[in-house]
Amino acid sequence: MTTDANLNDVAASDQRAADPSWQDDVRAGVRHVRDLAALPLSRAERAAAQEAAANHKVRIPRPYLELIDWNDPQDPIRAQVIPSPEELVEAEGELDDPIADHAYSPVPRLTHRHADRVLLFPTYQCAVYCRFCFRKESLTSIGRGYTSEALEPALAYIAEHEEIREVILTGGDPLSLPDKALSEIRARVEAIPHVRLLRIHTRVPVALPSRITSELVAALQGRLMVTVVTHFNHAREITDATEAACRTLRQAGFVLLNQSVLLKGVNDSVEVLEELCRELMYRLGVKPYYLHHGDLARGMAHRRTTIAEGQALVSALRQRLSGICNPTYVIDLPEGGGKVPLASCAIEGRDGEAWRIRGQDGMVRAYREVVG
Numbered sequence: 001m002t003t004d005a006n007l008n009d010v011a012a013s014d015q016r017a018a019d020p021s022w023q024d025d026v027r028a029g030v031r032h033v034r035d036l037a038a039l040p041l042s043r044a045e046r047a048a049a050q051e052a053a054a055n056h057k058v059r060i061p062r063p064y065l066e067l068i069d070w071n072d073p074q075d076p077i078r079a080q081v082i083p084s085p086e087e088l089v090e091a092e093g094e095l096d097d098p099i100a101d102h103a104y105s106p107v108p109r110l111t112h113r114h115a116d117r118v119l120l121f122p123t124y125q126c127a128v129y130c131r132f133c134f135r136k137e138s139l140t141s142i143g144r145g146y147t148s149e150a151l152e153p154a155l156a157y158i159a160e161h162e163e164i165r166e167v168i169l170t171g172g173d174p175l176s177l178p179d180k181a182l183s184e185i186r187a188r189v190e191a192i193p194h195v196r197l198l199r200i201h202t203r204v205p206v207a208l209p210s211r212i213t214s215e216l217v218a219a220l221q222g223r224l225m226v227t228v229v230t231h232f233n234h235a236r237e238i239t240d241a242t243e244a245a246c247r248t249l250r251q252a253g254f255v256l257l258n259q260s261v262l263l264k265g266v267n268d269s270v271e272v273l274e275e276l277c278r279e280l281m282y283r284l285g286v287k288p289y290y291l292h293h294g295d296l297a298r299g300m301a302h303r304r305t306t307i308a309e310g311q312a313l314v315s316a317l318r319q320r321l322s323g324i325c326n327p328t329y330v331i332d333l334p335e336g337g338g339k340v341p342l343a344s345c346a347i348e349g350r351d352g353e354a355w356r357i358r359g360q361d362g363m364v365r366a367y368r369e370v371v372g
C-alpha cells in the first residue's frame, strides 16, 4: 500500500460504502482550524483557540464534539480538545520530546527502549488531537501518514532483533488508518516469527467509536495476541457508543486495557477518577492500567498536577476501589528512563527482622517474614 491515507482522506473518498456512520462522524466534526469558527465560542475564545491551534493540529470527530457542555467553560471534554491560549505559554523545563522517543530510535518510525518490545509508528496522524499530547511536536512537525515503504526499515529492524516479543502500534493513532493499511501492517508484523503480541495504543474507541467496525476487527485478527490500550480520561467519555465499541473489541478476543493521563481541571479529583475507573471496568470491561503523571510536553504546565497531588489521589483511590479497578500511577521519565511507579511506598522501615508496613487504615503494623 503506497498511499498515506488517513481518516480524513478515507472519509472524503468512495471507500465510505462499508459503513457510512464513522465517515459521517469524521466529516461532521472539526477537521481544520477554520472549523473552530462554527463552534459556540466567544470572539476572544475563538481568536485564542485559532492562535494556539497553530502549535498543535486540531481535529475533533462529531461524537466527541457532542460530549462538550458549551455552557461550562471548565468542561473536562472541552479542556481536552479545544485549543487554549495557555498552550502558548512554555515553562522552563518543558521538552519537545519528553520521553526521548527520538534518542531511542535506531531507524525511522521505531523506538526501542526496552529489550522485548518496540514502539512502531505507522502514522503520525490522529482521529482526534488532544491538547495535552506528549508527542505533539512529532505530530506537528512530521505530519506523515502510512506508506508501506516508510515502515520497511522498522520491520527489518524487528526481524533482525529476536529479543523483540511485543510490537506496539502507536503514533499518531494507528486506528486512524484505513482497514486495508491495518491489515497489511498486522500481516507484515505477524510474519516475523519471534513477535508474539501486537499492542495498539488508541483514542479512537473514545473519540470516534463508530470506527470500531467488524471490518476493522477482521483486519487485526491473525496469529498474534492483540491487546488494545484505550485512552479514556473521564467517565463522561463513556457512552452507549463507546460501550458498543469496546464490546466489539472484547468479543473479538482482544485484551482491553486503559491508560489515562492525570490532568488538572479534567480528572484531578478522587471522585472523578473513582467513577472513571469503576465505569471502565464494570461497564466497558476495560482494565484501568496506567494513570500517567503529565509529561513535560510544551505548553502544558496549566494541566499538570504535582506528584504529591497525584500520590494523594491514588492513595485515596486505593481505599475506595478494588485491586482490579486501580490503575498504577506512573511517570514516564525524561531521557528514556522509562515508566516507573509513583505511588508512595507502604513500607515505612524495618525493626530487626520485622518490616514496618502501613495498612489501608493508616496504621503501621509489624510484618515478620516466614520463609522456608
Ligand code: SF4
Residues within 6 Å of the ligand: 125, 126, 127, 128, 129, 130, 132, 133, 134, 135, 136, 171, 172, 173, 202, 203
Ligand atoms: S490520540 Fe494520542 S497521539 Fe493523538 S493527539 Fe491524542 S494523545 Fe496524542
